Amino acid sequence: MLKILDNNYYDLIISNTLVPSYDTGNNITFLDIRDSLLHVPVSTVDPCDLGRHPYNSFPFLYTPTSTTSLEKSGITTVQRNPFLALFGRGVLVAVVDTGIDYNHPAFKYNDGTTRILSIWDQTVQSGTVPDTFTFGSEYSREQINAALSSEDPLALVPTTDPIGHGTAIASVLAGTPNEAESFSGVVPQADIVVIKLKEAKQNLKNIFFVPENTLCYQESDIVLGIRYAFSVSERYKRPLVVCIALGSNQGGHDGRGTIDSYIDYLTLLPGIGVCVSAGNEGNRQRHYFNSTTEAPYYNDFELRVGSNDKMLSMEIWSYAPARLSVDISSPNRESTQPVFPTFNQCRRFSFIFNETVIYVNNFIFEEENGDQLILLRFNNLIPGIWYLRVQNIETEGFAFHSWLPSGDMISNETYFLNSNPDTTITSPGNGRHQLTVTAYNDTNNSILPESSRGYTRIGEIKPDLAAPGYQLTCAVRGGQYGTVTGTGAAAAHTAGIVAMVLEWAIVRGNYPRMTGNNVNRLLISGAVRSSGNVYPNNIWGYGQVDVNRLFERLASL
Structure with missing residues (x-):
């Protein structure tokens, strides 16, 4: 068994500068430009292994951050404008999460073929491993279409989403419209890239004293998922928006961790946007x-x-x-x-x-x-x-x-007993340049009580923006539609808006050098701000996202 899948090995994050000292041929997995994983044998987990190995070498553990808002964010206004009509065409949107129900109508064209460009399922080892990666199975659009036209799709493409979180997030971001359900994703013409995360290793749960049956994912697999999405965008030479609707309370809440640093690097590159959820820890007294x-x-x-x-x-x-x-x-x-x-x-x-x-x-x-x-x-x-x-x-x-x-x-x-609701934004929402999104209820314009609050522990301004995140219509398993609530849903909603801006800037050639950070600053400048608040603040950030207001400002330049 590969060491990255084997519970008899710890996955420890080390700097790439140290790799030559440890590399024996099969005990290193490349993570990103800064870090790699060192696979270290473990016979029985001793809690004091954390001490013999540094705290920051153990990947943090992440949990999902979610459980009819298009008008409120100006999205439909932009889509109806014949000179804009931005639906995400030419842009890739990636969801690093619990997988996807690829058979759902929300992810198909009208002719029944798939809108998913590729899936990397880290949990299935029977298919083709993606190029430059070492595990999991990659499924192309052609393979998914062959599966959809067969009597038993899962026999050909055996990837599912038993949790349903990834399916909901992907649909809010880019689902195909369904008038009968009053449903549409924000960018229903974008191509979808899906990364299904494997669950965290049991030895990592043991180190951090997490109950065995708890659903959580490890930081290193999320980083690999983001890198996979980036590799797909490079392969197709298309702009990319990554949505991370997962969060962790581990670490210093200062944006200096492994995943924060990698996302920070990517968002400064042309054509790469990353939206992350602020977390749902605001009223949990933690x-x-x-x-x-x-x-x-x-x-x-x-x-x-x-x-x-x-x-x-x-x-x-x-x-x-x-x-x-x-x-x-x-x-x-x-x-x-x-x-x-x-x-x-x-x-x-x-x-x-x-x-x-x-x-x-x-x-x-x-x-x-x-x-x-x-x-x-x-x-x-x-x-x-x-x-x-x-x-x-x-x-x-x-x-x-x-x-x-x-x-x-x-x-x-x-x-x-004497908790404080501030400084509760989960990782990777504390990083400097990623777009960190909190959630509000668009029916009464109130922040969701559970929405995590800023600022970071070192005083950086987070969250950046607030977006609708209360009972958004979404796809649920089995071809049905339901609702999703939380900052993860708000991050998906905003990721779609970032995709619209990248379509306008890069696909249509209006500003080919546009970076994710550039998009973030434009959205911040176009946000709606209430006269009763001082901005930025640690609850709303710079205000409520409004893409139509952004384009009105661009038109006046």
């Missing part, structure tokens, strides 16, 4: 923030643990020059005593009066961004109120953030 300015230089805070959450991880991020210790006490007040920062030590604590085991990594600096990281991992958690004390060894003012896992990695019964 973020805590404290700033202590006066003695005594410590802060006490509390974590409520629900009865269904037996294991979880939690991160505390500080800022230099503070050096923080952490003390964790159980509901019956047994304590670990203060754990002080080190370079790579991993400490295990067990209690006398309950079965909870805690692993503490207090890294004096995390290698990616240089800030202190305290990683706490709990197993056999007892429910109740857990108490944490963070103290600065330097006896001076300090500030820190703490985050719990995103999505369904924990239940809504586990949360911080």
Whole structure:
């Protein structure tokens, strides 16, 4: 079995400059221009393997960010204008997600042939592996059409979307119109590229104390999916928009991670746009923030643990020059005593009066961004109120953030008692140049309560824009139509708008050098802003996306 598919190997992210030191021929998988994966044997997962290997070398875990808005964003106005009539023709749109129901009418032309240009299914190993990649199966438009015209399509192209999330996101972005269902994707003439992610390795879930049955995906596979989409755009010499409707609460929320850096690079290239969801963590009480300015230089805070959450991880991020210790006490007040920062030590604590085991990594600096990281991992958690004390060894003012896992990695019964809704944008939404989209309800113009809020931990302005994300009509499995809600849906909606701009700029030759970042700034300049708000702000970003307003401004230049 390939090591990238084998649970007996960790997939560790390393810099490409280190590859010659480790390369033995089959233990390296190229990721992108900056990083590769090193496949390291593992017999039994020891939580303290994270300590022997750096925190930032383990791929983060991502969860989906979603569960009739065309008029509100000016889309239909632009499509009706005979001088614009932008439907995405000539542009590729890529969805890196849970797959696609390719048999759905939303992804077919009127003659029954497919609008999907290619699919890379990372979970199927029986087909042709894409060029320059090492696993999965690639299916071309010709193969999909042959399958659609056969009696048993899945016998020829055995890719499905049992989750349905990818199908919904792809349809919002580029679905074929269906008048009876009052449905249309934003760019129904764009060609679709689909990357179906394989689920995260169990050894990675074990390292981060994620329950075995939790649906999540690993960062490295998402990066490979984005690179695949980029390779398809290069092959066909077509502009590309990538939609990422997945998010992670891991990392420093500062846009400095592996996936953030790769997306940041791509969006500065001509003809490449990337839209990412802001996340749905705004009202889940999974973020805590404290700033202590006066003695005594410590802060006490509390974590409520629900009865269904037996294991979880939690991160505390500080800022230099503070050096923080952490003390964790159980509901019956047994304590670990203060754990002080080190370079790579991993400490295990067990209690006398309950079965909870805690692993503490207090890294004096995390290698990616240089800030202190305290990683706490709990197993056999007892429910109740857990108490944490963070103290600065330097006896001076300090500030820190703490985050719990995103999505369904924990239940809504586990949360911080004195939580903070800000700085809750999930990765990769904190990167500098990608377009980070939050969601609003277009029926009453209110932000969705669950929409994550900015800014980033280092003060960068995010989200960029707000888009409709409440009960958008979408394709669901089995040829049916339903609705999808969340920032993932809003990101798909906005990705379609980016595709319209790239069609106007590149396909029609109005501005052939247009980069994704250029598109983002144009959309920001054309956004609708309420007179009652100050912009940018950490809830709406620069305002509500409106592509018609953008083209009105371009026409006046």
